[in-house]
Amino acid sequence: MLYIGCHLSYSKGYEAMGKQAVEIGANTFAFFTRNPRGGSAKAIDSADVSRLESILAENRFGKLVAHAAYTMNPCAADHNIISFARRSMADDLVRMESVPHNYYNFHPGYHMKQGVETGIKLISEQLNGVLKPEQTTTVLLETMAGKGSEMGRSFEELRDIIERVELKDKLGVCFDTCHVWDGGYNIADNLDGVLEDFDRIIGLERLKAVHLNDSLNPLGAHKDRHAKIGEGYIGADALIRVINHPALKHLPFILETPNDMQGYKNEIAFLRRNYSE
Secondary structure (H helix, E strand, O other): OOEEEEEOOOOOOHHHHHHHHHHOOOOOOEEEOOOOOOOOOOOOOHHHHHHHHHHHHHOOOOOOEEEOOOOOOOOOOOHHHHHHHHHHHHHHHHHHOOOOOOEEEEOOOEOOOOOHHHHHHHHHHHHHHHOOOOOOOEEEEEOOOOOOOEOOOOHHHHHHHHHOOOOHHHEEEEEEHHHHHHOOOOOOOOHHHHHHHHHHHOOHHHEEEEEEOEEOOOOOOOOOOEEOOOOOOOOHHHHHHHHHOOOOOOOEEEEOOOOOHHHHHHHHHHHHHOOOO
């Protein structure tokens, strides 16, 4: 079964997201745990969560892929920003237990000219400070395009972060197709080779979710500008190969293409037509 969806707004609560997902033909979705450009988080209503759980069960949803705020930078040069990132992630992981056994994805951050080694150290320190043995949520490091001092631009950087984390069983990776393409991994012409590299360096067992996006940039541009499916340099044929690849096809796919809800509905329908059970 193809598990596919997009980012939905949490502003009206969990049940509203579940209903909207069903309306557009989705059976997974992503949502921001708090204001993506700020720090505030909406209070959780347990009755609202219960109604969502009914929708998920009735419609055979896959894992949900929550997303941390963009303002969270665990490897910043400013101690106050690091403290905010740690507090936010710790609180998010408590909140995620209201919808247990799902995924929480975050951008590793920018080392702000402190160097990659310092970035790896700070990110792993945050994870060691917030991960708990009892949590049911798997935290996903996202593959990044490599803008400026952005961390996570290579599989090796993600591996080096994971290796320093004590509770490795609580960690996975979210594979963003636009980001890896912009980072120099040719998934259009050599998807098998890229995944073989991922398996050798990190291990495919850690690959838990996919952000499915085309790219407005040529291979290796390190810019991170998403395009609609089939309207970028990766192309629809290559992204269809992604959703059908034996190593990936069972994962939740989250569209982050520049669309409105009708656009997402159309892309979901298109991808379902091109998916092989």
